[in-house]
Amino acid sequence: MADTLATPKAHGHVEHHDVDYLHDGSLLSWLTTVDHKKLGVMYLWSVLFMFFLGGVFALLVRLELFAPGKQFMDAETYNKVFTLHGAIMVFLFIIPSIPAALGNFVLPIMLGAKDVAFPRLNLASFWIYVVGALIAVTAMVTGGVDTGWTFYTPYSTTTDGSVALMTFAAFVLGFSSILTGVNFIATVHKLRAPGMGWFRMPLFIWGMYSTAIIQVLATPVLAITLLLLIMERTFGVGVFDPKLGGDPVLFQHFFWFYSHPAVYIMILPGMAIISEVVPTMSQKTFFGYKATAFSSVAIAIVSFVVWGHHMFTSGQSQLAGAIFSFLTFLVGIPSAIKVFNWITTMYKGSISLQAPMLYALMFLILFGIGGLTGLFLGAMSVDIHLHDTYFVVAHFHYVMMGSTAIAFLAGLHYWWPKMFGRMYNESAARVSAVLVFIGFNTTFLPQFLLGSRGMPRRYYNYLPEFQFLHQVSTVGSWILALGFVIMAGYLFASLRKKMDAPANPWHGRSLEWQIPSPPITHNFHEVPVITTEPYDYYRPFEPSVKGHH
Amino acid sequence: MSSDSHVAEHGAEPAFRQHHFINAEQQFDTSKLGMWLFLATEILMFGGLFVGYGLMQSVYPEAWIAGHHHLDRIMGAINTVFLLCSSFTMVMAVHSASTNNKGKTIMNLLLTLGFAGGFLVIKYFEYAHKFHDGLLPGRFFSYHGGGPAEQAMFFGFYFCMTGLHGIHVLIGMILISWITLRTMKGEFSSAYYTPVDLVGLYWHLVDLIWIYLFPLLYLVN
DSSP states (O other): OGGGGSOOOSSSOOOOTTOBTTSOOOHHHHHTOOOHHHHHHHHHHHHHHHHHHHHHHHHHHHHHTTSSSOSSSOHHHHHHHHHHHHHIIIIIIIHHIIIIIIIHHHHHHHHTOSSOSOHHHHHHHHHHHHHHHHHHHHHHHTTOOOSTTTTOTTHHHHSOSSHHHHHHHHHHHHHHHHHHHHHHHHHHHHOOOTTOOGGGSOHHHHHHHHHHHHHHHHHHHHHHHHHHHHHHHHHOOOSSOGGGTOOHHHHHHHHHHHHHHHHHHHHHHHHHHHHHHHHHHHTOOOTTHHHHHHHHHHHHHHGGGOGGGGOTTTTOOHHHHHHHHHHHHHHHHHHHHHHHHHHHHHTTOOOOOOHHHHHHHHHHHHHHHHHHHHHHHHSHHHHHHHTTBHHHHHHHHHHIIIIIIHHHHHHHHHHHHHHHSOOOOHHHHHHHHHHHHHHHHHHHHHHHHHHHTTOBTTOSOOOGGGHHHHHHHHHHHHHHHHHHHHHHHHHHHHHHSOOOOOSOTTOOOSGGGGSOSSOBTTSOSSOOOOOSOTTOTTSOOOOOOOSOO | OHHHHHHHHHSOOOTTOOTTSSSHHHHHHHHHHHHHHHHHHHHHHHHHHHHHHHHHHHHOHHHHHHHHTTSOHHHHHHHHHHHHHHHHHHHHHHHHHHTTOHHHHHHHHHHHHHHHHHHHHHHHHHHHHHHHHTOOSGGGOOOOSOOOTTHHHHHHHHHHHHHHHHHHHHHHHHHHHHHHHHHHTTOOBTTBOHHHHHHHHHHHHHHHHHHHHHHHHHSOO
């Protein structure tokens, strides 16, 4: 509803107490809404569309690599296609996916708030995202970009195409990300319901909070880096160009000072979702709540001091390399704390293997592989051999796709009934989940082998000995795509049904499960008062929300 | 609804309170926290430029010294004084807004606007002089007076840093005009002057960044 910002009149104000937030479905009410739930849904459709677009580019890349030499596109087109795949997936899908879509919807409700701290800023953030996406699309159709999503200089300052426009798009998208981060931090600090102490917050909030800190502190550095890159292309300032006395490694430092923390902007929200799905679907009190909460903050802090591990082979000093390598291994500690706590939470729980939990289990396996192969790459001596090979490609796909995107799917299936008031077809969801799991591993496990045998990343052509593994990988991408097609099918089908979702389909304990599905416009009739610990499955359920029962 | 019961308890419901805040104090604290977070992002953004500038200065100290000789210290100093004064009038504006002194608020805001405008006018003359001499960034550098080639990079930084700061001054002027208009309409009182306070915070940051830019660019040795 467009009027959610206005103060209700003291007297004689007609309040639609029991109208759900989807009730006013006019286009204008969606486009100008300041309701965090509607904004979350708009973000959701946007990122899903971008995921589709990035996925199509990925399929094209895999298809081209089915055999050595040219299949159906030339090398230049291939460079542009994989750059688009990367740039779209990173800047337009993964970074906004969990915080902006699911986080926007769930975070205020979990805190017992009626909205985020700055609803109008939230709307602005969404439109800035749309503008950024449009600029990116313009860059694609007016020449494209062939630099890879990292825009390394001096190649990016000398190549043709729309590099300046694409970096400007990333710059704009960064602002959207910053505004979401500012909003979430202020919301968590100031809008918690009475009784909701820091250690009564669901772990999802801790994850979102840590993510927001990184968004706010790291993104401005990317902004200035991209601005300098644009200056470099337009005026030839030479800061990053060795021909003009500049330092290309400086660009890498700047870029990774943002983009390594950004990797945790991607993974922390995924972990946050798993921390909700695992206790709910196991009906068990979270094991090690505080350790898990602090491990999110620890990852956020450590994320700022490990960027140099992207430059082991770029000519930084060996001492710096050794220090960055050591710091990189530190990330393993909070990550392992989380994994062990999730597993221990499941121990002796009453686990229900419905779609959200299937994805959570998938996350545990794939994040295990993705995280541990990260240690290979964090070790300097091994990295010299493996850097810029398919091993790296496989590693970060296990973390970005296998962990973050899979956790996003876990959250999507977990909160779908809450967001739209409808249950999806559970059997179809399980079939799709299995296909996604098989497809993903078939696509990316062979790439570890390819990389360790010396297949360089981003290459258009390859030696015949790599062909078999490339073909397995390409076939895997088709299985993966089939899984997603089925998923799109049953999710859309569910939207055509009458609303049938109960308020609490998974028997969760956090606040969003204590209000109807879908929620009413103002979330709560009365401000809830929190008197219980989160995940208190060891005792009978005591609702904190009054007025809905 | 809670806001309704809230009204019943306290009688009066301030019109400025947005529905999702429990009371005006929570709204004020939240807005202020949001502004501080935004200022942190600003500092980090300029921080990237400062790091790049400092690094390149250590690589090409001669070019940096040669470059800064082209900058007009007097004009820079006058601009520093302008911004310091504008920060003072801004503080006074916030103070008068918080004490219900509408006339003084408007006067101080207009003074701030005047100083900011003065800053941009002087900046315009400085820029015009640089353009005339060909002291431009990168490949557009066409100064014939000699000196190290990396002066082109120095002027890249100079225009990048002062340009980005200038944009911030411009945005600040728009914001100050906006709150001046709202003050004239009588929208603020001691109970609610959050926008004045927040624009004030922003303006101090713009001032602060210049305080670092001035010695870094104009007074290097």
